[in-house]
Amino acid sequence: MRLQVVRPGLLTTLQDRGRRGYESLGISIGGVLDDYAAAVANRLAGNGPDGAVLEMTLAGPELEVVADGLLGLAGADMDARLNGRPWSPGSAVGVRAGDRITFSRARTGLRAYLAAAGGFAGDRWLESRSTDLLLGRGGINGRPLAAGDMLEAEGDGGGPLYLATRAAMAPSGPVRLLASDEGEDAVRRLTMDLFHVSPRSDRVGLRLSERIGADLARLALERGAAGGTGLSEGMAMGSVEVTPAGEVIVLLKARGTVGGYFVPAHVIRADWPRLAQLRPGEAVRMELVSRDGAAAAARELAALANARMAISPGRVAASITAPAGGGVVDDIRIGGAAVRAGESVAVVRQGEERVVVFSPRDGTAAWCCPAQRPVSEGDPLLWIADP
Amino acid sequence: MDGDGAASRANRGDGGTSLGGRPGARIIRDAGDGALRVILGEGLDVRVNEAVLGIAAAVRRQAPAGVLSVISGYTSVLIEYDPAIIGRDPLFEWLAGLEPEAAEEKGRVVTVPVSYGGEHGPDLEDVAARLGLAPDEVVAIHTHPVYRVYATGFAPGFPFAAPLDDRLQLARRDSPRERVPAGSVAIAGRQTGIYPLPTPGGWHILGRTPLPLFSPEAAEPVLIRPGDSLRFVAVSVSQYADLALGTDSG
Structure with missing residues (x-):
């Protein structure tokens, strides 16, 4: 997976869970400010909690996909769009080369988190990829994202793929x-x-x-x-x-x-x-x-973080599985997108042959299998939640 | 491991002054629901600070799962933890009975060459005037003792060293400077310190050292650690320039 930065957003930095072991020498721990949202984004991308993520502040970036992959999004709602179609925080999408991801000004909250399957690569300084803005170390050359930067994921995650959630952000309150x-x-x-x-x-x-x-x-x-x-x-x-x-x-x-x-x-x-x-x-x-x-x-928040990861069967109105195996998924509807009954929501491509998959009902795409992923017959492709 | 710790403790300079083996001498307080503070005494006290570094070393070396960070200060050790991994009560009990260990490295004496006054020490004249001393006397008093580094912080590698001679004690500047040059040697209250990188700062600047205190790309990014000792040596402006060239090429 590879992304190129078209516009960097107001303040977008690479962060992991922080730099530990040097705090008695005066070196700040740093790391993601919203542990909850960063963990949700990582799990949506199939990563463990240590994956480095992009922390976007107030107004997010515009990114172009250079090589295919899977992305998870959580935290503030910055009206994310994939090729112009809305992408809700709290869901994962498979992206393909040429796709364009845009974020606008946050409508709720301040910070959004983008994770890529495998975790974003970045400069490791004192064992952490977190960007220390004061010292100019870690992350992407120790600074916020800039136009033209190339972001790469380090692998393909490999964890179980999760879906979508209503709790993309910890609840607000006093x-x-x-x-x-x-x-x-x-x-x-x-x-x-x-x-x-x-x-x-x-x-x-x-x-x-x-x-x-x-x-x-x-x-x-x-x-x-x-x-x-x-x-x-x-x-x-x-x-x-x-x-x-x-x-x-x-x-x-x-x-x-x-x-x-x-x-x-x-x-x-x-x-x-x-x-x-x-x-x-x-x-x-x-x-x-x-x-x-x-x-x-603390117990409530932990329960929320876990509950969101397993959409209860009652909430998923339909689970669409691959009608044929031996191919790769293509043209799949992204998480968060509205779908109508009878509409094409995915294609399984086997060489020259294309098997089109239709939605059985109206609803919202709750999760999708990443594009270009090989599938076997019966593998889940897309979940449709009640609209 | 405990035996080793006790043996090396006995070998350290100020023999017999450690609080080791007397867990009753410490107070443990919650700092929210993710941190405990172990307080080993109060005030500027070598024995208290040795116990602080001993406890910090023991926590770091034994590192129970769920301990996230260990920060030593003048009189206390702050331990941040993840309560989902280690409960507050078991951690509290463990800390209450923990034996201090010898610090990871024996404290070193670091000699710090300082060009006092002039462009390098813009506050020297003013400090001398306010204290009723000649600038040379301020330098003589500042270079006389060997200081202990009690803590490192504020910026990476900033040593909080003490005790400063009573004759040099001044409150911080009324208005902090927005940018203090790296290497500035400064005083405030009973402390003296060195700014490792350009930062804002409110201490009185007596001089500047060419020693690189913070080298981010080095294996050991921070030169001076808690438990080290500092000795300041006055050098001329031309010696300063020579030394600065030397550290650049090295």
Whole structure:
């Protein structure tokens, strides 16, 4: 599989699950900001969780397929299209040389993830393909995608092929917090007020536009790491920092490894994907949860990630299988596309012979076998979900 | 493995000062539902920091499945974990009983040549004036001790070294610089440090070293690690230029 970048989008970088083992030397861990969506995209493409994916921010790229392959898409809805036809996040498509994939501005969420079967190749720096934008290392020459870049997959995935899902993105909602030992006063304030995402937010941290009161800022000065002595200590993903000036910053994957500000609370793991999907200017409401509440939220999200992968038979209105074997799939309808009863949805090509496959009913193509994949008689080609 | 750790611990410089074998001396706190912080004491204290590095080394070496990152600071070790792989309670118990191990490498003494003042140390005159010292005295005081590197962070390979002599203590600059040149040797509070790459910075810049602290393509990308010691040596501008040429070609 190979893709050429026609337009790079606003900020598109190659990311995997991050660079680990060098954090005590001050090298940021980095990696995909939305673990949930990146994992969904990888599984749709038949990859394990370590496949490197494209992280697209706010407005996605335009890509031309140079060599065939299979792609999975999840996260923000950027009105993705394959040759002009809509392609829903949460589904996989087989693509062929000459196909054109376009993304527009995100309609919901901020970051979308594109995975290719086998995982995208990229520069490995300190054992990770994640792009570190500050250091200019990893990924595609240590920088965001640029027009003309060629992206290649490293293999063909090989994992089981999954289908489509309704949960291409973790559900939105308030950002849930666990208070730290000395953070209760500050947490009360954080959960009372409505905040907004500052446009100065980035992969390092989600900054809030509103400051909290001078009283809490004073507390922040007194209670910085190690009791306000200014000594630097390790900083966890999701830490809610309050600076002496009253600024609130939620630390994300590309954060500095150590810090010394007051951390009254931490965002629960289940809501890290929410942090990744909050848009500049968007309202943020924070909510205090118990440890049990955090554990329950983690279980719910894990169940959602797994449930979506096995479409329940009741939801699949029709499963179309190959009527003949010994050929390759061609002209197949992409996931997310609307289909009508009697419409041609795929072709199985055996040399010169073409066996046309028709849809038995109206619905939405829920998943498709990648184009050019050899099939045997009875292999699943396409699932049609209720419209 | 435990036996080896204890033996090498006893061989380290400040014999008998480690917290090893006294797990009661540590406090473990949750940092959200994906991290635990092991606190081994407070303040600027060599013994506390040795215990920090010992625990960090032990976690790194024994690396239970589900541990995602290990970050050592001045007084604590932050351990991020995946609760789907390792539960919080078993990890907590394991950390509570964990014996510190000797650091991966014995701390080295790194000699840091510094061109003080002038273009390389734009704050030297001002620092001297504010402290009521002559610039030469500031240099003499700064080059006198051997500093311990307590932590590395802020930028890759930035050493947080201490303790700075009481006579040189100043709060950070009122307004941070937007871009501090790589190699800048600076002070703030009780600490001294070196900027490994051009970044914003709020410390007072006394001079500059040609030593490359961060070499991304090298097998060991970071020159100075926690537990190392630093000795600053004043060099002239022309010596600085010679050394800079030497490190470029090397």
